[in-house]
Amino acid sequence: RAGYELIIVTNQSGLARGMITPGFVEICHAEMRTRLQAGGTDLDGLYYCPHHPDGSVKGLDIDCRCRKPSPGMIEDAVRDRGIDPASSWVIGDKWLDVQLGHAAGARSILVRTGWGAEQEERRPAGQQVDAVCDNLIHAVSVILADGSSRH
Numbered sequence: 001r002a003g004y005e006l007i008i009v010t011n012q013s014g015l016a017r018g019m020i021t022p023g024f025v026e027i028c029h030a031e032m033r034t035r036l037q038a039g040g041t042d043l044d045g046l047y048y049c050p051h052h053p054d055g056s057v058k059g060l061d062i063d064c065r066c067r068k069p070s071p072g073m074i075e076d077a078v079r080d081r082g083i084d085p086a087s088s089w090v091i092g093d094k095w096l097d098v099q100l101g102h103a104a105g106a107r108s109i110l111v112r113t114g115w116g117a118e119q120e121e122r123r124p125a126g127q128q129v130d131a132v133c134d135n136l137i138h139a140v141s142v143i144l145a146d147g148s149s150r151h
Contacts (some may be wrong), residue, residue: 002143002144004088004089004143005044005045005081005083006036006041006042006043006044006045007043007044007045007046007047007077007081007083008032008043008045008046008047009047009048009049009068009073009074009077009090009100010046010047010048010049010068011048011049011052011067011068012025012048012049012050013049013050013051013052013055013067015050015051015055015057015060016050016051016052016054016055016056016057016060016061017052017054017055017056017057018055018056018057022050025048025050029046029048032046033046044081045077045080045081047066047073047076047077048073049064049066049067049068049072049073051063051064051066051067052067068096068097068099068100069096069097069099069100069103070100070103071100071103071104074088074090074100074104074106075104078104085104085105085106086105086106088101088104088106088107089101089106089107089108089109089130089139089143090104090106090107090108090109091108091109091111091133091136091139092108092109092110092111092116093110093111093112093113093114093115093116093119094110094115094116094119095110095119095122095123095124095127097110098110098127098128098129099127101130102128107130108129108130109129109130109131109132109133109139109142109143110129110131110132110133111132111133111134111135111136111138111139112132112133112134112135113134113135113136116132120132
């Protein structure tokens with residue numbers, strides 16, 4: 001772990017759109033934790049945004065402070081876990097993940113897995129990123145090689 005906390009922040013707009021239930025989200029999160037534990041690690045935190053301004057579920061159909069790329073979920077993790085965002089990294093497969101990292105004052109890595117390869121081809125004009133990596137393992141090696149932060 002090298003002194004870093006592993007925290008996931010994720011948009012789950014399927015809740016606001018009525019496509020999935022909170023129970024389904026919890027099952028997915030439990031499975032993710034099980035797989036991480038099988039690999040010898042665990043999450044220190046997991047935050048998700050159930051909102052979407054175009055949602056069909058009353059109360060979740062809002063423009064909120066937590067939906068990525070807004071930094072609300074990271075702000076919550078900073079408060080809850082005592083994390084220094086300037087010593088943190090955000091890894092994701094979409095430009096909105098990179099934008100989230102910058103909005104929160106963290107560094108960001110775009111990974112080419114998932115949506116990442118397609119996203120890399122459609123880089124928004126002026127979009128800055130600290131690193132582009134082939135996969136999560138490569139991203140972790142970049143973070144560990146940096147050595148300047150420990151959260």
